[in-house]
Amino acid sequence: MFLPERKSGAAQDFMVAMTTMGLSQVISGPTHQAGHTLDLVFVALDGGVRVEEQNILPLSWSDHHLISLRLTVTSNLCRGGGPIKMDHGILLGRLSGMGLGGTALQWLQSFLEGRSQLVKLGDTCSDPWPLTCGVPQGSILSPMLFNIYMKPLGEVIRSFGVRCHLYADDTQLYYSFPPNSKEAPQILNQCLAAVMGWMGANKLKLNPDKTEVLQVSCMPDRGIGWQPVLDGVALPLKAQVRSLGVLLDSSLTLDAQVSAVAGRAFAQLKLVRQLRPYLAKSDLAMVVHALVTSRLDYCNALYVGLPLKTARKLQLVQRSAALVLTGAQYRERSTLLFKELHWLPLIFRTQFKVLVITYKAQNGLGPIYLRDRLSPYEPVRSLRSSGEALLSLPPASQARLVGTRDRAFSVVAPRLWNSLPREIRQAPTLMAFRKSLKTWLFTQAFG
Template sequence: MHLDCTRISQSNSDFFIQHDLGFLCICESWIPFGDTSSLLELIPPGCSCFNIPRSRGRGGGLVVVFKSSFPCKQLTPTMSFSSFELCLFELCISPRLLVVLIYRPPKTDSNFLNDFCDLVADCILKYDYVLFFGDFNIHICCPDNVLAKGFFNLLESFNLTQWVSSPTHARGHTLDLVISYGLPITNLVTLPPVFSDHSPILCDVTLPCPVPVCEAPATRFRALDAETISKFVDCMSVRLETFNPDPSNVDHYSQHFDVLCNQVLDVVAPLKLCKSRPRREPWLSDVTRACRRACRSSERKWKKDGLQVSRELFRASLVAYQDAVRAARMAYFADIIETNSNNPKILFKTLNSVLVYQEPSTMSPTAAGNSEAFHKFFVDKVSGIRAVISGNSVDPVPVPPSPPTLSSLNTVSYSELSKLVARQKPSGSPLDVLPPRLWKAAFPCLGPSLGQIINGSLSTGVVPAALKAAVIRPTLKKPGADVSVIENYRPISTLPFTSKLLEKVVYQQLVSHLADSDLFEVFQSGFRSGHSTESALLRVLNDIYLSLDQGTSVLLLLLDLTAAFDTVDHAILLDRLERWVGIKGSALDWFRSYLQNRTFCVKLGDVFSSWEGLRWGVPQGSILGPLLFAIYLLPLGSIFRKHGLSFHLYADDCQIYSPLCQEKGHSIQSFVSCVNEVKSWLMSNYLHLNEGKTELIVFHPNSRNVDRYADLGPLSPYSKPVVTSLGVKLDVGLKFDAHINSVIRSSFFHLRRLAKIKHMLSRAHLERVLHAFVISRLDYCNSLYAGLCQSTLRRLQVVQNSAARFLTGTRKRDHISPVLASLHWLPISYRSQFKILVFVYHFFQGGAPPYLATLLNRHSPSRALRSSDQGLLAVPRSRCRTRGDRAFSVLAPLLWNQLPPSVRLSPSLPVFKNHLKTHLLRLAFPEHV
């Protein structure tokens, strides 16, 4: 409960007893140092209190009264704040709860938001549950209040919830707030002012309870260790000497090979039933177990004889055991981090296993009906979409001239296949006869037979039936979605390991054919070397910034397709491959075999659904599926160009944008005409536009033009103030507030979790994990942050500063610049410059995406100058600092030309990155580098 008193009196004690409060948080207590009589008058029987008087002057002061039955401990702030008074105390329960009482004087202080941001960052890094009470003196009831806007933006950044919605002051404003992190607030009541002109606030806080750990069901597994693998290789080598099925029938050969592998595996590693047991620490070894036995033995001896010498022996053995566990644990995590430093998925899974964090990904498979329900839902969803679409066999887009042909697929050599297997991720399917890691470990023995299957498939144009069976794993579309709602899941196919190898071989040849023949859509950034979501967004935003710089509003439409991969028509896809891509002969036969007669089932836990034929679609989770879908969409580019609209594709993500300029024929009507033709094309190709998730946003050159295009006609239902494009949230002002809030939330979530295992990791490995979970989030598409105001970037800088202090153990009072310099971490603003300059270097080396390369022009002086051979770029002119100056075509040349020649003329990319980072570090930390 929170109370703003202005002065303490006996009535406060009566109020505490009358409402049977557990806690009473008081602002403006006006109790000076040494005034114990006022405190004695305030504290009811059986209660205690914390008192924080104002250090100087009259007024102010904070008091917390609480029942003595609550185990509370007052904390000393790690830093001092000039903009507000602060009282911190911890409720020592499990898990711990931090309570923060704040009083901010009415006088405006420009440092408040920065101070409060630092306080919140420090609190949520150490605690999973935090409560903030106090008189903030911010008019949050006034939406146009600048301080209120910044305050709410800060709350959203840290995922804090503010619960007070009614006035708390006699003049009708909401000044006293209740804010929580990770906790729900219930029964919040604002009472009429009693003790001052502020209203008392009553509320209930539900304390967190430990989540029970559910017992896992029994599973069947094979015990595979080094000795078992060695036995498998020896036995398989003997059996392969007499293994001679007809290699020309690749399907028959594959079936017999699977049977042989299964027979040998049943001999050396038969399936065993593993019952659920309490989870064992994975780092325990024979050495640690021996130390534990010695420790328990010495403990029993001491308890039996009670001698001092036995006690000392027990203490020594206990220390030895603890040291052994600590060393084994650090070695365990070091091995995982060293092996999977570039695989955040494995690191995240390992972190979850240590923290016993059970994030539900699918509904509980307690009954076989769940898998059948998912099976029926996925089948009915696609059938329903196909039923409402009147597909048209006549494609409205004319076919381009005959492209170069690819008539056959090349076979692979043993050495090429060996490299492919070594690089392939060890992920497979429940249908795998051999686990992927066994394929890798036993490849010298299995390689020739595997090559026979893959090369037989490539040469005959036949894909074995066993490689076309997929097991569907339902996966939540969005984190935090309701796991009990079946519509919140998407079907992800898990395919056999050998199927992925075969697809990888074909994928490499198909990509090479598309690139060599210039058949890729120029504005398709998926599946292309040197292209990324960041390069795609750089081009899109460059065009938008330039249009805004010319005083023109811009319309951006993000199309969303329902179950796009699952409704692809096989006949149309094969026609695209033949007429648009030039796939002929046995190569086309292979793709036809790949698409036809595919089957799938759904697996939840150990329960499989019935099998179903896959009549349409390309499998999500496969290697070829996304690329085939991109080929399926090739005609779309012709429609956009016909209407003069700009567009960009990334796999199935499609965005259309255009300036709204009547003089150039770019109007809402022309945009609507293009969208209607796109809808018609989608229907003729059995693709369904999701009207509910398709988003539109209008960017305006300034706030005065916001209502200029208020009437969007048929596009009005799609209009949103914030849209998400390739993982980046775009707002109408292009300030990236919503996106930065999301980055801050996720970063502190992972920082808080890493704090729980920090003691298990060495500093070097902790830094790697920090880069995987936190710094990577700060770096995702960070080139888009260039040109943002410093107040916006500072919020991201708080995350990096917290990560640096977390890694080094630096106190909050110590200056952060020496810490960042010692870690060689560039600040946020310089990191964005670094990324942009790397794109420019790729341009000079010929590796930049064509759509970015066309934005840059080499500097060509009108007469011979010494600067003509310095690798400079021409800098276009722009009008507005917040618009045109942020465009890649303007900002990139400007930053590039400011580099020293020794950096610009670096001979290779690694050398350039090294020189560039050193240069930027000197600019960022001139006194420390």
């Protein structure tokens, strides 16, 4: 197929529809002397669609290769195996309630409805089964639709005075209360019952067996004297839970998380070391960054202020990665290795991440809940520090857990931010801020 007017509304709508179905174009420029574009449409491996038949017509018929495809749906368009399957009727009603209507709502309705799935074995196919729930996996639009579907759940939770974070199908509740509170069990159990009721009303299923509870306090060994109840099932307290891939323990020491990251990174380094003789240095660097450095950088803002005993495990991983990449002797100093590779040492990498998040939060590029943790410094009288874009340190009551106070974002972010030169704090764009910040941290690390 070729589109003579690629910038027309119909052409743009067609390309968006192809993208949401997991399809992508290979040729993006004109392939005809008249300026026409032939769009060869391929399918993504995870799009749930595969090419069943392919016919290429002779070039003598046209100055373009014409390709006809017959596509067979081979994967479930619903969230198979998971507890989340959005009801299309409820979702469309929710979109309408948010003010969406007309052509936009009709387009979304056509995107959701009219789909079916079947099972194919050899030349035999089952009867098509209509899909009344779920969204196509792999499309950009699907996560946004799911967030809209789940939006009322946050309002239900907050009505009990309980805070929450929703990330895709992962919902986390936060409730703070004094040790001897008599109201806490009642409030939390009522909130959990309301969550269960909302799930049932919206045709969702919540599995109590996969729900975990973590108590964070100065004295976690004492417990809370009671257990939250979800759908008649008592939820036991866990020593550690996994939150978006990060292991959290009851004292927030991150010991388990650091040990897990270091163990997996060393396992990957062992494999990379075997490939070293067969790869060029640029390719080896790419593999190291993909398999090792990415693990160190994931959520590394949490590693700021960790005790040296804990952080040393990650420092050894970074040093080992540098040795593999440079081929240097084991006794070579880490500072020289990192400087040669232009790597920031671990402690400065974590500071870089915190400061970038701080810049985003202050400039409307980050989540609101992080911006609310930051307070601009406002002196009571006119001082030279006025207009310096400084941040205030929070009172001790805002970060009461003594063991983690100096690592809390509301404490460490202002402290690091205020130490920056004024011209970096007032950088006009995120790109300019990142570039200036990395240069400054590199100077701090290596002189």
